[in-house]
Amino acid sequence: MSPLGRYYALARKKLADGGWPHPLPAKCHPLGCYTSAPMPVDEAAFKLAMSHFASGVTVVTTEVEGKAFGMTVASFASLSLHPPLVLICIEKTVKTHEAIGAAGKFGVSILSSEQQAISARFASRSEDKFSGIELRRGELGVPLISGALTTLECSVYDQFPGGDHSIFLGEVVAIHTTEGTPLVYFRSGYREARPVAAHSSGSNIFRGRSPSIFLPVTSAEIRAIQCCTCRTDRISSSQNARSFPDSLGD
Numbered sequence: 448m449s450p451l452g453r454y455y456a457l458a459r460k461k462l463a464d465g466g467w468p469h470p471l472p473a474k475c476h477p478l479g480c481y482t483s484a485p486m487p488v489d490e491a492a493f494k495l496a497m498s499h500f501a502s503g504v505t506v507v508t509t510e511v512e513g514k515a516f517g518m519t520v521a522s523f524a525s526l527s528l529h530p531p532l533v534l535i536c537i538e539k540t541v542k543t544h545e546a547i548g549a550a551g552k553f554g555v556s557i558l559s560s561e562q563q564a565i566s567a568r569f570a571s572r573s574e575d576k577f578s579g580i581e582l583r584r585g586e587l588g589v590p591l592i593s594g595a596l597t598t599l600e601c602s603v604y605d606q607f608p609g610g611d612h613s614i615f616l617g618e619v620v621a622i623h624t625t626e627g628t629p630l631v632y633f634r635s636g637y638r639e640a641r642p643v644a645a646h647s648s649g650s651n652i653f654r655g656r657s658p659s660i661f662l663p664v665t666s667a668e669i670r671a672i673q674c675c676t677c678r679t680d681r682i683s684s685s686q687n688a689r690s691f692p693d694s695l696g697d
Contacts, residue, residue: 501633506569507535508590509546509553515577515590516546519570521632522612523555531619532604536612547603547615554585555599555617556592558630563637565592566630586621597624 508517522536533555537544547553558566569576581593591598601617608614631638 498634501631501638504558504566504630504632505535506556506558506565506592506595507537507543507547507553508556508592509543509550510589511546511549514546516543517569517576517590518543519566520555526616530604533599533601533617533619535615535617536609537615538612540611544613548606548613550589551603552587552589553601553603553615553617554587554589554591555601556595557597557599558592559594559596559627560630560639561627562592562594562630566632566637585623591623595625596627596629597622 502521503523505520505523506517507520507523508515510516518537518541520535520537524534526532526534535553535555537547565580568580577590582590583593585591585598585600587600587602589600591600599617599619600621601619604616604618606613606615628640631640
């Protein structure tokens with residue numbers, strides 16, 4: 448048994464016998480125990496580190512009493528196959544957070560490379576994000592973004608606290624998938640995925656796109672990228688630490 452294990456075994460015995468003369472350590476770490484929290488990571492350094500994780504971009508939507516809610520979300524990932532579960536991380540202060548909890552369902556639209564403007568719209572604090580956006584309704588009745596690479600309809604399976612966010616687990620009940628290329632976000636800007644040859648090394652697979660200028664992708668470029676190895680089927684990043692154009696949320 449490890450020293451820490453022996454410590455807690457002794458603590459349990461002492462407590463069972465009626466007392467323990469010393470308080471248990473406040474925090475434990477694999478390298479040892481300490482009574483005060485370690486120095487927190489610098490916020491700017493954390494944001495910079497998280498910006499190096501390239502991800503796809505999603506719009507998470509729901510509806511409560513006929514009113515639609517939605518926001519751009521990068522913190523999305525598949526979680527389980529049996530049952531089919533995904534997770535999203537939503538900041539507690541935004542309206543969409545409360546709406547998902549009230550509705551008990553949500554939709555995830557994985558955006559294509561041609562939907563940068565939609566990503567920017569839902570990342571803003573506009574009161575009318577859905578104006579002019581082509582939508583469709585699925586089996587659960589939640590609004591979904593037309594033209595998205597993939598849409599998933601989910602019923603809320605569980606919810607957990609995660610710092611200033613909540614982690615919503617969703618059981619996927621319906622899926623719609625089309626062909627296309629993903630919208631990619633990296634180092635605070637939209638990027639274009641490029642194919643990588645199997646024998647190449649050190650290739651730059653991203654061509655930078657300014658987050659404030661949305662350049663169209665030509666049909667020739669789309670055909671060239673069809674075999675891209677950078678398809679973002681699993682997306683996981685810190686929404687709070689990755690800055691989209693304008694501000695995420697409602």
